[in-house]
Amino acid sequence: GNSVTQMEGPVTLSEEAFLTINCTYTATGYPSLFWYVQYPGEGLQLLLKATKADDKGSNKGFEATYRKETTSFHLEKGSVQVSDSAVYFCALRGGGSQGNLIFGKGTKLSVKP
Amino acid sequence: GAVVSQHPSWVICKSGTSVKIECRSLDFQATTMFWYRQFPKQSLMLMATSNEGSKATYEQGVEKDKFLINHASLTLSTLTVTSAHPEDSSFYICSGLAGGANEQFFGPGTRLTVL
Numbered sequence: 001g002n003s004v005t006q007m008e009g010p011v012t013l014s015e016e017a018f019l020t021i022n023c024t025y026t027a028t029g030y031p032s033l034f035w036y037v038q039y040p041g042e043g044l045q046l047l048l049k050a051t052k053a054d055d056k057g058s059n060k061g062f063e064a065t066y067r068k069e070t071t072s073f074h075l076e077k078g079s080v081q082v083s084d085s086a087v088y089f090c091a092l093r094g095g096g097s098q099g100n101l102i103f104g105k106g107t108k109l110s111v112k113p
Numbered sequence: 114g115a116v117v118s119q120h121p122s123w124v125i126c127k128s129g130t131s132v133k134i135e136c137r138s139l140d141f142q143a144t145t146m147f148w149y150r151q152f153p154k155q156s157l158m159l160m161a162t163s164n165e166g167s168k169a170t171y172e173q174g175v176e177k178d179k180f181l182i183n184h185a186s187l188t189l190s191t192l193t194v195t196s197a198h199p200e201d202s203s204f205y206i207c208s209g210l211a212g213g214a215n216e217q218f219f220g221p222g223t224r225l226t227v228l
Contacts (some may be wrong), residue, residue: 004156036219042217043117043206089157100147101217103157 002027006090006104013080013111021075023064023090023109031092033057033066033073034101038087047075047088080111115141119220125159126197127228134192134223136207143189143209146182147217151204163190197227 006023013019025031032051036044048057053068062077073090090104116139126132136146145164149157151209161177163169163184171177179201181193190209204224208217 008154041221043221044208045219046216100159100162101157102159105154105156 001018002031002094002102004090004092004102004104006088006107008105009087009107009109011107011109013109015020015082015101015111015113016079017111019075019077019084019109020081021088021090021109023073023075025071025073025090026072027092027094029094033064033093034091034093035062035064035075036070036089036091036103038089038106073108079087080109082113083110085109085111115139115209115211115218117207117218117220119142119188119205119207121223122221123224123226125226125228128198129196131195132197132225134194134207134225135203136192136209136220138188138209138218141209141211141218143190143218144187144212145210146184146190147166147204147208147210148182148190148192149208151206151222157206160192180226182187194225197225199227201225 003026034049035047037047038044038079048059050057050066056065064073064075087106087108089106118137120135148160151157160175161169161171163182169182184190206222208219210217
């Protein structure tokens, strides 16, 4: 079945450091891939997505590229800020636009000033 | 994005009692709502999918008689954990999906602790 594996946290970085959170997936067919972010006390928010191979999703300085050859969708940001501290979830959806989301375990990021 | 609220945000109850969790879409009509549970350091696991006015569809291994889901209106779904036991302690998260849309909007979650 479909599954998502993402690096375990917590990840602690200094402000302006480079961020990578690894995510790999197992899926049949051609899933859509997502990164969600959950700030303290809030619900999950869609951060970015990619719907086909080689697509790059980007938002708020974060980027992730859908790599079918390596079944990966790693999240990157060149210079993190304290306000980026949150839990990040990688997810996939197969089976059409209203298929179920399958989530990774989440990676907690803490950015220190 | 659209806003989904959950109430309560946390609840502590005694074993054997029932607990109701509400999920509301505040500024859109959610024709479909999803309920997830999340154990510490684990993924969000889909429990059930409900469409307004219809019976919920439960995922394999989820007891429908224990986790009662009602989706009586386009802005409200409820999850009732009946005869709760300590192993039901978890973080429950709902999300809403507007008809024809492809993005789910998530609530902030409800922490349930059963003593």
